[in-house]
Amino acid sequence: MNENQKLAQFILENVGGKENVESATHCMTRLRLKLKDNSKANRANLDNHPGIISTQVAEGKLQVIIGTQVGDVYEEFIKLVHVVEETSKEETKDKNVLNRFAALITRIVVPSLGVLCACGIIAGVNSILLSTGVITSGDGTNILLSNLGNACLTFFPVILGYTSATAFGMDPFIGMILGAFMIYPGMAQSINAGDPLFTLFAGTPIEMPVFKTFLGIPIIFPATGYTSTVIPIMMVNFLASKIEKILKEVLPRVTRQFMVPFFTILFAGIVGVLLVGPISMIIQNLLQAGLNSLISTSKILAFAVITLIYQPLVIFGLHWPLITLGIMEFGSLGNSLIVASIFPASFAHMAACFAVFLKSKDIKTKNIAFPAFLSACFCIIEPSIYGVTLPVKKRFGFCMIGGLVGGLILALSNSPMYAISMGVTGVMSFINPNVPGIGGLVWAVIACIAAMLVTFTLTFVTFQETKEVK
Template sequence: MSKYTNLASFIIQEVGGAENIVSITHCMTRLRIKLKDNNKVNKEQLESNNEIISTQEAEGKLQVIIGTHVGDVYEEIIRQTGNHDLEEEEVEEKGSLINRFAATITKIVVPTLGVLGACGIIAGLNSVLLATGVITQDSGTYLLLNAMGNACLTFFPVILGYTSAVAFGMNPFTGMILGAILIFPGIADSMNDGQPLFSIFAQTPFEMAVHKTFFNIPIVFPAMGYTSTLIPIMLVNLAAAKLEKFLNKIMPAVTRQFMVPFITILIAGVLGVLLIGPLSMILQNGLQAILTWLISVSEILAFAIITLIYQPLVIFGLHWPLITLGLMEFAAGGSSLIIAAIFPASFTHMASCLAVFLKTRSTKMKNIALPAFLSACFCIIEPSIYGVTLPVKKRFAYCMAGGLVGGSILILAHSPMYSVSMGVTGFMSFISPVTGDFMGLVWCVIACIAAMAVTFSLTWFTYRPGEDGRNEDDVLTVADKANQSEIIASPMKGKVQALSSMKDVAFSKEGMGKGVCILPEEGKIVSPFDGTIEVLYPTGHAIGLKSNQGAQLLIHVGMDTYKLKEGLFKKHKEQGMKIKKGETLISFDMSTLQKMEYCLETAVILSNSNQYLDVIQTNNSQVNYLDELMTTIDLKQVDKG
């Protein structure tokens, strides 16, 4: 049973049952459900569940806001309802055809990168052992390590059969079988056995020989088979997913378990070999022809363009098609210059982060630069891009310049990669697994050092404190900004404690919302943001504020202070008034209250915290007026990401 089985069942029940669901999809934090009858929804029941943050209606759909684990809940609902439909308009909302294609490639390829990299490291290790004479090609050690290092790419269509099936919302085991059909042992040799019957697209880059037929329909099967390929299984499963969804709608429930996979595999398998496979070969040959032509015109220009556009593409999430092209090149020839050309990119970000880390005096900036540096070591450059380089655009340009230098060195030296592995673990991938030649590794080291030297020196010598136009202490990653709704400043000076430590259980149990407890050191409350006074209690012991960005803050001084007569708390503003950050709102005589033996624990609570994905409290144990106290993580902002 899934961790979210009960929650999924609860949601299905409270939206009117599975029969009331027309279709369902999800974004980063919320389910989007199109219903036949919205009147059947029990919103009160939904929102009473502590695993559901909130509900709302938008664009004719019910949105159930859950959090970042929404994908798991979605999958469980799909499992229970069998509803795999995605609405056409939902797909359209995701942007242009290019953006949707990039997003699909990302969904399918990204889950495989871990095993791709792992196998690449093993293949590189095997090459090192072979080159140094520790093992020989006929040894059992070499054979076993070779199998480990090449298993992923050899059976890549099966792996992608699973990930693409998940991406397209179909049975992943059906997807794996369709991938296995394309690489069935001996099928390539058998399909290309004997003299060709005829050729199609003769004397063109798209020429393909026909050796066999399927009920007199020509079969075009690549001589090397579909091992290591990406595009064919993606297209096969795209068609299979649509067929499977159609069959699930029309087939009786009692026959679906066997008949739907049977028909899907039969039709999609035949369609894949007879039509989709050859079309993907045409596409692949066309892309290869364009790349070959561009390289023939100017290899330096071609790869200079590749190295320059790679890092900007990462920003928009469009780099996976480029990596896919590199993997296609690798599959065709056993090595890739495209992936080699972009290999130094992560090292430029390491250099930029290191330079900023050493230069800056800001603790916060150091805390951003160091983790970004470590991530870049393993070719995860997004933290660097969004936290260190892109906020100061010239730094990003320096990384591009360094990447161009490093990539150009590898291209001029014609040093391809022989397996797929990036970052510091990828150096061994430049050693030829056939000859054991080390020169590729040597050139790779030279290229990465040069790339890092260019980026580091440019970043170091042009660095200026606060050059992004703000105090470095205020620098946040773009990812943080995407998630951050508002910073709530401290309205008081004093010691910070967890809300759970308060004696007043109304606050300590977070029944009023999330927040912190402050033990005041001065008798004054100032406005933590620009906004409005929503509520001001007559005694002045408590005040409710609303910021211009929507945060609702309750500041409650002391325990049982509601019993006090008016006058002990001086009100400097009135209810309904507009306020500016830093303005004094309330003042009080701490010594008098302490003599009266009142506990002055002050609750600073975000009363609408249930509208946010999270509320992050300061780690500081002491705050002054207007120090950063809390940061809201806004569901709407996350959703836009």
């Protein structure tokens, strides 16, 4: 039995056995368990296991914070309990709408982060090679790296088509087809060709020209299509999941294999373009307009709030809606100040962990602090939060201050990220691929160093040996 199997077995024994487990899923560092009775979980035993950073109950679920190897432990845990990854049915049991929404966004967005960040790093490498003259714009290397780096965000609705379909408990391949339909090459140009027949909401921020109709119904389609969007495919798949469920109940069993996908794709696709898509784009545009209005009114206040709330939200796993707003910003603007402003947070945690590692004389504390430092280098800050900073609350406060300083430097210098990337390699994403120079990279380095210096100094100077750190 390997270490992951042993840890999975230990967790199962201390959550009341497989009879007490309704469902399981995981994010980047946490095993999230929906238990029939949370009181049966022996959190004291779990917290004291060397392979577990901490536990907490949030959104009605027991969260076992393990670290970056959580995926391997999850696979072994699933084999023991014989449950599948939770679907939307479990979500409906939580009466708190905010909790349900945050959990839903988490389950839809988190699975895509690995490939999203990988493509962001590739885009960053391409920008560095261009800026340093190693390659030139338009040569073969540039074309391949540029398209590879942009592929994930460009076709993001297809990826979200899969993850949102899974979250809504429907056939994920139907979700992918609907996502592909929403961004089908040339459809936006074909629908919006010629002169508009009329314009809906003329003179408003949601003005919509109509060029074509479907059986007399206006077809409202964004000029750039739904490429890189987030909300539309989520709403279309929510509708599709309801259609699929009804069809499975009314169609003869012998025809379900092909008739359920046929009618689901047909109805959800057409209604999605005619109704759901325009509504979702209105919502997305209003959210973006509201955010832009707040930023234009008081940039310092807006980004101070964003940078300050981000780390506390991570504690409860509720930070993904904020990340989703950043992804929407990428889709509409091609860059994001929101994601940029929270970028220095991981560097603040790196500094706190390194300060504790240097100052502490306790071997166990050092053994927690250094791996947490390494995780923070790749923007995985949960090990730092639960193992090093949160147990001594002033350290967590110092990280918030450091993150605030770094975030405001980037916001006030107007240095957005041009690709989604994480950790130390993420600084490459501050290079604007469309403008010569590395001004954004310089500001990113300054911001991250400032965040680290502030946090390291405060943590180092005020350090006291404590047994609070597990």
